[in-house]
Amino acid sequence: MRRVSRIAATVAVSAVLALTASACGESSTESNGNDSNETGGASHGVGIAFDVGGRNDHSFNESAARGGDRAEEELGVHVEYQTARNGETDADRVQRLTSLAQEGYDPVIGVGFLYGNAVAEVAQDFPDTTFGVVDSAPEGDNVYGMVFAEHEGSYLAGVAAALKSESGQVGFIGGVQNPLIQKFEAGFVQGVEDTDPDIEVEVNYLYRDDDRGFSDPARAAEQADGMLERGVDVIYTAAGSSGQGSIEEVAGVEGAWAIGVDSDQYAQPGLAEFQDSILTSVVKGVDVAVYDLIESVVGGEAPSGVHEYTLAEDGVSLSTSGGFIDDIQAEIDEATRRIVDGEITVADTP
Amino acid sequence: MRAVPMRLDREKLVLGLAAPLLSIVTALAITSAVMGITGDNPFRAFGVMLDYGSKSDSQVWIINKSIPYYLSAVAVAIGFRMNLFNIGVDGQYRVAAFFAAVVGGALSVPGIVRIPVILLVAMACGAIWAGIAGYLKATRGVSEVITTIMLNFIGGSLIAYFLQEGRLAERDENIIHTADIPESSFFFEFPTNPDPVHGTILVAVAIGVLYWFVLGRTRFGFDLRAVGRSEPAAEASGVSVRRTVVTAMLLSGAVAGLVGMPTLLNESGNYGNDFPEGIGFTGIAIALLGRNHPVGMGLAALLWGFLERTGTQLEFEGYDQEIVGVMQGVIVLSVVVAYEIVRRWGIRRQQRQVGEQLAAQSRKNEAAEVPA
Numbered sequence: 001m002r003r004v005s006r007i008a009a010t011v012a013v014s015a016v017l018a019l020t021a022s023a024c025g026e027s028s029t030e031s032n033g034n035d036s037n038e039t040g041g042a043s044h045g046v047g048i049a050f051d052v053g054g055r056n057d058h059s060f061n062e063s064a065a066r067g068g069d070r071a072e073e074e075l076g077v078h079v080e081y082q083t084a085r086n087g088e089t090d091a092d093r094v095q096r097l098t099s100l101a102q103e104g105y106d107p108v109i110g111v112g113f114l115y116g117n118a119v120a121e122v123a124q125d126f127p128d129t130t131f132g133v134v135d136s137a138p139e140g141d142n143v144y145g146m147v148f149a150e151h152e153g154s155y156l157a158g159v160a161a162a163l164k165s166e167s168g169q170v171g172f173i174g175g176v177q178n179p180l181i182q183k184f185e186a187g188f189v190q191g192v193e194d195t196d197p198d199i200e201v202e203v204n205y206l207y208r209d210d211d212r213g214f215s216d217p218a219r220a221a222e223q224a225d226g227m228l229e230r231g232v233d234v235i236y237t238a239a240g241s242s243g244q245g246s247i248e249e250v251a252g253v254e255g256a257w258a259i260g261v262d263s264d265q266y267a268q269p270g271l272a273e274f275q276d277s278i279l280t281s282v283v284k285g286v287d288v289a290v291y292d293l294i295e296s297v298v299g300g301e302a303p304s305g306v307h308e309y310t311l312a313e314d315g316v317s318l319s320t321s322g323g324f325i326d327d328i329q330a331e332i333d334e335a336t337r338r339i340v341d342g343e344i345t346v347a348d349t350p
Numbered sequence: 351m352r353a354v355p356m357r358l359d360r361e362k363l364v365l366g367l368a369a370p371l372l373s374i375v376t377a378l379a380i381t382s383a384v385m386g387i388t389g390d391n392p393f394r395a396f397g398v399m400l401d402y403g404s405k406s407d408s409q410v411w412i413i414n415k416s417i418p419y420y421l422s423a424v425a426v427a428i429g430f431r432m433n434l435f436n437i438g439v440d441g442q443y444r445v446a447a448f449f450a451a452v453v454g455g456a457l458s459v460p461g462i463v464r465i466p467v468i469l470l471v472a473m474a475c476g477a478i479w480a481g482i483a484g485y486l487k488a489t490r491g492v493s494e495v496i497t498t499i500m501l502n503f504i505g506g507s508l509i510a511y512f513l514q515e516g517r518l519a520e521r522d523e524n525i526i527h528t529a530d531i532p533e534s535s536f537f538f539e540f541p542t543n544p545d546p547v548h549g550t551i552l553v554a555v556a557i558g559v560l561y562w563f564v565l566g567r568t569r570f571g572f573d574l575r576a577v578g579r580s581e582p583a584a585e586a587s588g589v590s591v592r593r594t595v596v597t598a599m600l601l602s603g604a605v606a607g608l609v610g611m612p613t614l615l616n617e618s619g620n621y622g623n624d625f626p627e628g629i630g631f632t633g634i635a636i637a638l639l640g641r642n643h644p645v646g647m648g649l650a651a652l653l654w655g656f657l658e659r660t661g662t663q664l665e666f667e668g669y670d671q672e673i674v675g676v677m678q679g680v681i682v683l684s685v686v687v688a689y690e691i692v693r694r695w696g697i698r699r700q701q702r703q704v705g706e707q708l709a710a711q712s713r714k715n716e717a718a719e720v721p722a
Contacts, residue, residue: 071624082665085675090617091415103666103687114624133377135524177510178623191361208510210627229581276404 020185046071046294047076047100049093051112053215054083057241058270059262060214060286062132064111066263067290075264080105084112086212093118098253101126107297109133109290113180113212114209119143119188130295130302134286135180137306143305146289150180151187152339153282153316154236157259159335160236160280160318162199163328164257169200171232173223173246175213175239177205179349184238184261184282188350191335194344202232203350217245224249228256234279237261244271251277255325262286264319281319285309312340364528365696373688384676390669398667399660401552408659410545411584415658416651417612418443418626420554422633423651425476425606427642429494431565432578432598438483438498439606441505446476447610448509449526451621452518454614464535469553469611476607477600479505484599488592494599502630513623527622537615548611557605564601564643574598606630614697635682641689652679 019225048068049062068079080103082096092319093110100108115134118188123131123140130142131349137145171342172188174181187200207213224235224246231344235252236259237246243261250258251274258265258274260281265271271278296303309315318325325332338344382392402408422439429436450472457464483497512518519526539546565571576584577594585591611631614621637655640647661674 048382080666082662083671085661085671087626088615089415089626090624091411092658092662095411095659099663099666116523117618117624137523176623177519177525179522208506209513209623212507 042291044104044106045080045098046297047082047097047103047105047108048290049082049096049100049108049110049115051085051114051214051240052084052086052088053241053293055081056270057214058268059243059260060240060284061111062268063263063284063286064109064290065287067287069289069293070291071294071298073100073149073154075295077294077298079294086215088114090118090121094121097131098125099187101131102131106130107132107293109293110136111286111290112136130293130304132290134289141304142302144293144303145288146293147306147308148284148286149308149310149316149346150238150282150284151183151190151346152284152311153318154184154187154238154285155191155194155339155344155346156311156318156332157280157282157291158188158193159195159234159332160325160328161188161236161257161259162192162195163331164279164325165199165234166255167231167233168198169202169230169232170220170234171202171204171224171227171236173220173235173237174203174205175207175220175242177208181205182350183348186347188236189350190346194297194335195331202227202230206242212240214240216242217248219245220330221245221249228253233257234259236282237284238282247271247274247278250274260319264321266319266321275322278322279324280322283317283319285315285317289315311336358432361699365692368695369685369689369692372692373681373684376684376688377677379416380680380684381673381677384444384680385669385673388670390673395664395667395669395673398664399656402663403656403660407544408656410542410547412652412655412659414545414548414612415615415655416648417548417551417554417637418609418629419632419651419654420606420648421609421612422559422629423636423640423647424557424633424644425602425609426630426633426637427640427647428484428561428565428574428598428602428605430578430637430642432574432594433626434487434578434595434598434602435495436480436483436498436599436602437495437634438480438501438505439602439629439633440608441498441502442476442479442603442606444509444625444627445479445505446472446474446607447614447625448513449475450610451513451528451531451614454531454535455620461532461535464531465537465615466556468531468615472607472611472614473604473721474607476609477604480595480599480603480606484596484603487599488595496521509621513621514677522622525622525624527618527620527624529620531617531619532615534702535615536619537611539616548612548616550616553608553611557608558644558648561605570597609633617661635678638718641685 043260048064053061055061055065071077072079093115097108108128111134113135115133116138118137119131119133120140125145127142132144134146137147170192172185174185185203192199192201220237220239220242225320227235233255234257235246235250237243238261247258249257257279258277260278262284264283266275266278267280385392425439426436450468453471454464454468479501483494483501486492486497487494513526515521519528538549556624573589573594577591581591613626636647636650640650657674657678661671665671
């Protein structure tokens with residue numbers, strides 16, 4: 001009896017599987033408003049898909065969101081925001097982008113290099129929709145890649161850190177040890193060394209290969225705490241929403257400085273409590289890039305290719321809010337000039 | 351006389367159905383309450399999920415997504431059946447997928463040779479990685495919970511070390527990945543409409559059948575379960591606990607090694623820093639949900655895929671997609687709790703029945719004795 005019922009269960013399940021595998025019924029493409037994406041120019045809004053950490057990470061995603069908000073305000077378009085979970089695969093990202101494109105959003109923007117492959121794949125299915133992707137440059141006639149010279153901005157942060165450090169030790173905390181975050185590290189370390197070769201730079205990563213690094217403030221706090229105890233007094237954290245953990249920790253130590261990333265973190269309402277400890281931020285103009293893309297699509301264009309936002313065109317910059325680096329502004333400006341003029345080439349790998 | 355086994359079977363059936371029903375009802379009630387408290391309409395959400403999740407492209411997506419989940423659950427379940435808590439499936443499948451991808455990318459042989467080689471390398475690497483924990487447990491008595499967690503981190507670092515330009519990987523902008531396996535060497539796909547179902551589903555089915563057969567129908571499976579129930583008793587009846595521990599870990603690791611294969615051989619073709627991680631932990635939840643049963647875990651994996659597929663859609667409808675995380679957690683908890691409640695209820699009921707039968711027996715005996 002036992003054996004028979006098991007066999008029966010197995011057969012039933014394989015039958016169910018076979019039925020589902022034959023994919024009966026209509027697909028979501030057929031039932032959704034497919035007509036809206038055939039109308040071409042008349043977009044019914046902008047779709048923005050965030051990376052891990054979500055809209056309120058006070059950093060990378062929030063910068064993209066600012067671009068979207070500005071477009072909503074100034075161009076009167078509707079912006080739909082979607083958020084990634086931790087541990088997603090390309091299948092999840094493809095689904096999200098496909099849904100956005102299907103609903104007729106144009107442009108559809110993926111925030112973060114993990115969207116690169118997914119954008120390339122989905123863009124083929126929706127040739128009339130413009131796809132944007134931040135930090136990646138996939139191929140495609142309707143794909144617009146926005147990449148940034150994070151190493152150049154980080155170089156300036158290194159200069160500021162070297163000039164402001166009193167203990168002679170500065171630290172870098174990266175979210176995940178991937179090529180993108182290593183660009184931040186490389187620029188920062190070079191900036192410190194070019195300014196004062198005697199200063200020690202401690203480099204730490206939260207995770208080697210796990211995107212939780214961008215949403216784990218507790219771990220960033222732990223690492224920052226360790227660095228502070230070892231005498232480090234300026235910490236630059238490039239780790240998305242994990243960064244607030246490190247900033248919070250730094251704020252608890254008299255005389256220590258935190259350097260923010262991606263957004264001007266001094267001006268972030270969520271970090272207002274700690275703003276007196278935020279020396280400056282390496283601002284990545286994701287907001288500008290996103291806004292520009294939306295503006296040109298709304299204006300009837302369909303930009304494609306890759307655009308690199310560099311220091312020379314203010315694609316990356318060092319924020320001055322708080323006025324904590326006013327006294328060293330001359331040195332920062334000098335370093336900026338030398339990078340822009342090509343006197344210094346900032347390495348993008350450590 | 352025939353009536354007794356029939357009645358017992360009906361009882362078993364009721365008990366078998368009570369637990370899943372109880373857990374589903376509880377899970378639905380709790381999730382509805384959570385959504386109600388946060389001010390969302392739960393019934394519209396369930397409607398959206400059912401509607402979107404039953405679309406044909408969703409079905410394909412869910413099946414494809416559940417293949418690695420199922421393999422991961424089986425890997426975990428092999429350990430569970432003998433009271434081994436293999437938390438290291440995550441590290442095992444990543445190490446396995448990485449080296450399998452390296453080997454697969456380096457070979458220049460046709461797909462018919464390449465695919466088996468990749469699968470074998472993956473199983474071997476997974477087995478070795480899990481075997482370390484098994485060996486330490488058998489010879490030094492180190493808890494496998496500790497070692498497998500630590501091996502996850504070591505595995506991550508090992509991959510990070512080799513996954514660098516100039517070592518075993520190449521760089522493509524911000525993504526570093528191993529050499530590409532040509533698409534001609536991909537696993538075949540079932541040409542379903544609108545999207546194909548991954549052929550690696552056959553691997554999952556084969557593993558499921560093997561799992562059922564080896565654990566339920568062989569001497570080794572019996573030994574393994576015996577060790578899980580009681581080590582001293584198993585030892586006393588002539589089972590080598592040490593050997594069983596090591597073998598179980600090796601098997602669990604070998605299956606874990608396959609977890610990354612659907613992604614590697616049907617989707618990405620390489621192992622990069624965008625390779626999915628965390629499936630090993632999902633596998634623990636699915637093994638719990640599926641009660642270590644080969645079919646149960648299959649259904650649980652599909653349910654998981656369904657929740658993830660529809661969760662993204664829920665966000666479009668204005669719900670927080672975190673609600674799906676809440677659902678997943680609540681479902682696992684309700685299943686575990688419901689089975690425990692039903693099990694205890696069943697035992698009490700059985701005891702009462704046995705008691706009644708014995709009482710009836712003795713009454714009958716007394717009645718028989720009186721005239722004597």
